[in-house]
Amino acid sequence: MANSTQTQRAALSSDLIALRETLLGLLPQLEAQPSWYASIFFERKRSKTFSANLKQTNIADQASAGVVFRIYDGYTLFERATDDLSAQNLNRTVAEFVQRVKNSPHPEGATLRAYPAPSWKDRLSSGELDPEIKNQIPADVTARTPVHFGIRFMEDPRKLDAGIALEKLKALLDRCQKLAPESGLKESDLTYVAARQTTADEESIFIDRGSVLSQTLLRQALTVITMSESDRTHLRVGGLGGLEAIEVEENELRTLLKDLAALKSAHKLTPGKYRVLFGPVLSGVLAHEAFGHSQEADTCARGRSKAWELYASGEKVGNEHATILNNPAIFETGGKPFAAWGSYFFDEEGWLAQSQVLLDHGRLKAPMTNLTSALRLGVARTANGKRESWANGVYTRQTNTYFSPGKKTLAGLMSELGDGFLALHPAGGMEDPKGMGIQVGISYLQEVKGGALTGRVFKGPAGGDIQLTGYTPDVLNSIVDKSKIEFDSPEPDKALHPWNDAGGCGKYHKEFVFAGCGGPYMLLDQVILG
Amino acid sequence: MKKKGATAWIITEEHVHRRERYFMLDRDALVVDQDRDVHSYNIHLKLFVDIGRPGRQGEISKKLFTALPLDEQLDAAIVAAKQTDHQAWSLPLQFPKEVPDIKTSDPRIAEDMENVMAQLTQATGKAVARPRESRFNSAELFLSVHDSELHLSNGLRHRSSQSRIYSEAAYSYSRKKPNGAVESDEYLNTRWAVNLDDLAIDRLFDETADRARHSLDTHKPVTGHYPVIVDADVLATLFNNHLSQLSSANSYHGLPFVKPGDELVKNATGDLLTITLDPSLEYGADTGAFSESGVSQSPFRLVEKNRVIATATDKRYADYLKLPVTATRGNVVVEAGSLSHEELTRQAPKVLEILQFSGLFADPNTGTFSSEIRLAKLYENQDGKNVKTTYVKGGSLSGSFTDNLRAAKLSRNRVKRSHFSANNSRGEGYYGPEHILLSDVSIVG
Structure with missing residues (x-):
């Protein structure tokens, strides 16, 4: 038996192996007409959340599982989803669903766009796959070979004892209380402390005429919240893998508490244009909101994104530092031995994960896609078909979105910043894909003079969050410089991908999905903060 | 359910049926890009156990599966719950025999969702076909019915049903600039409702198309402090957020808390707020007869003319803090003001009306809120008369519930708003002024 520090891979649960066979048997019924393309997606997410605050401890044990039957008739993607997985119900559901699609007339005047499902030969020749994916595909793979992808992990979270x-x-809370005085907080100042750990296993199966895929992801997250009256700081770590993904170091708790102490005497920012150094999470939010959302092909296909027009015209929308990637295949985040938060092996429409450049030195490339948007726009499919859960619809969504790394160290960028602000803590963001506005929320700013932190902290003009706003190309032209991935070292980066934070993303004000947000430190000049 | 080790339990069963369509144009033909039909059935258990310490108990929330052996699931829940540690409390011992007849589900949707989807699809087609200067881009239409049953170990058993409707429309407008380049912008409008009559699909499309038409006639705001009008959507968010400070949960956990007797807005000089939690509002997003812990719900006034008069306290916190049990759920109902929308726009030489924020972020602890301005109108007035109105886009607004509501003026017209999100099984409802005029709000251009 492997010990806790050996690397293992997450296998598909035995009950799902049997379900996979049942679902495979239903595919011929779904492809009732030669022009239809049918697929089946099954998802099961199980999570345990442990939480503690100064008054209580709690456990929430949640699970959700359901199957989505899909028929694309060349015009519309029809879906029928259920969580009743009995064979009798699945057979009845498929029969009713096929009848519903047969009874749906084709829209007049619309274009027929047939979809030929890719074979394994097509899949393996459509660009380079990450070794973590390629090495799990059998050499003699065929359309009916079950191919399972399991996430690597060291410390098995499924063996975690609740107690x-x-x-x-509770020990983390206790540590926060003990460290508070040396961080400048009186005992009575720390009015609320909470810690929450979530460990989840997420399994999915995808079946179509060309492939039988499954994956098991283990998702870990840990959040610590400290409050003093209404001032609040929080720390969040997480990733895909074992419990090694949620280790918190004592200096991170000290920073959390020092920031909380500083917030108690924070100044209010005078709105205006400033020089600001974004930390990795904020540069990730900027990438996500700038040419993440507007590079989602379903938004383009709906006529709702300016990026589609700018891609066609080739107009420059940022300077030489403005290179943005989306990559669901980050299996070592920032050189750490676990996968980035927004990673997976294949998306929820069965497309294998690959890195994609969305913006290349200020020029837009083709957008991210899901099945129907790729067909509507006539661009390549990418692994960005995601849904909030099996019960929600599929959209083009981001995975891990970030700027490419630069060459500077953090110390070098602080020196280059000179007088301005360091911004490390995000507070949401919003896209404006057609109007090209941008909003990046910042919890608070740390003042920098002469390249060094002064210890002074600034909140927004009304005492809340600060918003960076502006016209997206203006913001992307204001990038002065970027850090390396390993920003503390002058040596060349050994890590292939930057660190990505454990974040979430909504689309059109709903449809919440996990998304990684990270990248390098990034220096911006003359950006609007208010 | 009787199980050794369990002292009490709450079980919620929910069957949800959803129908969803995404619409867009394909060579000028309106097409359904995706058509979805979803059935789900969930059983959630909240279990309480004795942990052998006086005044303490264990608790767990757990999803149960009918396909798995129930005994094994319950045994696992009891073992896990015994690891937790809460101050003890007990479920209510009394509940009413008669439950008031409240309207929570549109019978048209509950009885024939397919027919309603067909009717709304037709209405969408007609709205899209209407000649307009702006161009239709896309729409979404979601219908769902949530049939729930609440079972408590104290004997309470209660069935309820809620219908939900979501609709969105996006229109864009483009024109050629003198240099030949094409400029374009769009407007996206969304609306949640519980019954069809509150949806007003034609109005949604008309308003969206009109605002898209003006999306290019904009200028950035000049940095400064303005009187600002925001609408009921914003008010619904701000009030639903801020009222957590009037809850005994906040008091117990040491979170920001405004106690009875205090002013909700310190030194208020404008319209004084009167706020009621109303769980009986017809077709409200948070209309319901019982709280999750089985407490019977009825309208409950929290704030009277800006003075906090009560603390919302469910049975758990009533036991903890030795307070009376009150309603804790309900739609936020705010008394109307006296001014019309037009009068609000003329209250100062310059008044900015936010038509839409890009993404409003409101902090329930600080009461602050901020957002980029997606579209706004700037009214310029002289001698109380409007002399110029222009559209504004860009820049951001930064506000505070306690500071910017001090001299607030409320509109006399009231509207209902609903909102549902994935992370909360209950919706957020609002019935109150359609607009509010905030004072001295920081705007950066």
Whole structure:
């Protein structure tokens, strides 16, 4: 038996192996007409959340599982989803669904766009696959070979004892209380402390005429919140893998508490244009909102994105530093031995994960796609078909979105910043894909003079979050410089991908999905903060 | 359910049926890009156990599966719950025999969702076909019915049903600039409702198309402090957020808390707020007869003319803090003001009306809020008369509930708003002024 530090891969649960066979048997019924393309997606997400605050400890044990039957008739993607997985119900559901699609007239005047499902030969020749994916595909793979992708992990989260998990969280709270005085907080200042750990296993199966795929992802997250009256700081770590993804170091707790102490005497920012150094999470939010959302092909296909027009015209929308990638295949985030938060092996429409450049030195490339948007726009498919859950519809969504790294160290960028602000803590963001506006929320700013932190902290003009706003190309032309991935070292980067934070993303004000947000430190000049 | 080790339990069963369509144009033909039909059935258990310490108990929330052996699931829940540690409390011992007849589900949707989807699809087609200067881009239409049953170990059993409707429309407008380049912008409008009569699909499309038409006639705001009008959508968010400070949960956990007797807005000089939690509002997003812990709900006034008069307290916190049990759920109902929308726009030489924020972020702890301005109108007035109105886009607004509501003026017209999100099984409802005029709000251009 492997010990806790050996690397293992997450296998598909045995009950799902049997379900996979049942679902495979239903595919011929779904492809009832020669022109139809049918597929089946099954998802099961199970999570345990352990939480502790100064008054109580708690456990929430949640699960959700359902199957989505899909028929694309060349015009419309029809879906029928259910969580009743009995064979009798699945057979009845498929029969009713096929009848519903047969009864749906084709829209007059619309274009027929047939979809030929890719074979494994097509899949393996459509660009370079990450070794983590390629090495899990059998050499003699055929359309009916079950191909399973399992996430690597060291410390098995499924063996986590609830009592031990809660004791560790309580120990974190205790540590925060003990460290508070040396961070400048009186005992009475720390009015609320909470810690929350979530461990989840997420399994999915995708079946179409060309492939039988499954994946098991293990998702870990840990959040610590400290408050003093209404001032609040929080720390969040997470990734895909084992419990090694949620280790918190004591200096991170010290920073959390020092920032909380500083917030108690924070100044209010005078709105205006400033020089600001974004930390990795904020540069990730900027990438996500700038040419992440507007490079989602379903938004383009709906006529709702300016990026589609700018891609066609080749107009420059940023300077030489403005290179943005989306990559669901980050299996080592920032050189750490676990996968980035927004990663997976294939998306929820069965497309294998690959890195994609969305913006190349200020020029737009083709957008990210899901099945129907790729067909409507006539561009290549990418692994960005995602849904909030099996019960929600599929959209083109981002995975891990970030700027390409630069060459500077953090110390070098602080020196280059001179007088301005360091911004490390995000507070949401919003896209404006057609109007090209941008909003990046910042919890608070740390003042920098002469390249060094002054210890002064600034909140927004009304005492809340600060918003960076502006016209997206203007913001992307204001990038002065970027850091390396390993920003503390002058040596060349050994890590292939930057660190990505554990974040989430909504689309059109709903449809919440996990998304990684990270990248390098990034220096911006003359950006509007208010 | 009787199980050794369990002292009490709450079970919620929910069957959800959803129908969804995404619409867009294909060579000028309106097409359905995706058509979805979803059935789900969930059983959630909240279990309470004795942990052998006086005044303490264990608790767990767990999803149960009918396909798995129930005993094993319950045994696992009890073992896990015994690891947790809460101050003890008990479920209510009394509940009414008669439940008031409240309207939570549109019978047209509950009885024939397919027919309603067909009717709304037709209405969408007609709205799209209407000649306009702006161009239709896309729409979404979601219908769902949530049939729930609440079972408590104290004997309470209650069935309820809620219908939900979501509709969105996006229009864009483009024109050629003198240099030949094409400029374009769009407007996206969304609306949640519980019954069809509150949806007003034609109005949604008309308003969206009109605002898209003006999306290019904009200028950035000049940095400064303005009187600002925001609408009921914004008010619904701000009030639903801020009222957590009037809850005994906040008091117990040491979170920001405004106690009875205090002013909600310190030193208020404008219209004084009167706020009621109303769980009986017809077709409200948070209309319901019982709280999740089985407490019977009825309208409950929290704020009277800006003075906080009560603390929303469910049974758990009533036991913890030795307070009376009150309603804790309900739609936020705010008394109307006296001014018309037009009068609000003329209250100062310059008044900015926010038509839409890009993404409003409101902090329930600080009461602050901020957002980029997606579209706004700037009214310039002289001698109380409007002399110029222009459209504004860009820049951001930064506000504070306690500072910017001090001299607020409320409109006399009231509207209902609903909102549902994935992370909350209950919706957020609002019935109150359609507009509010905030004072001295920081705007950066």
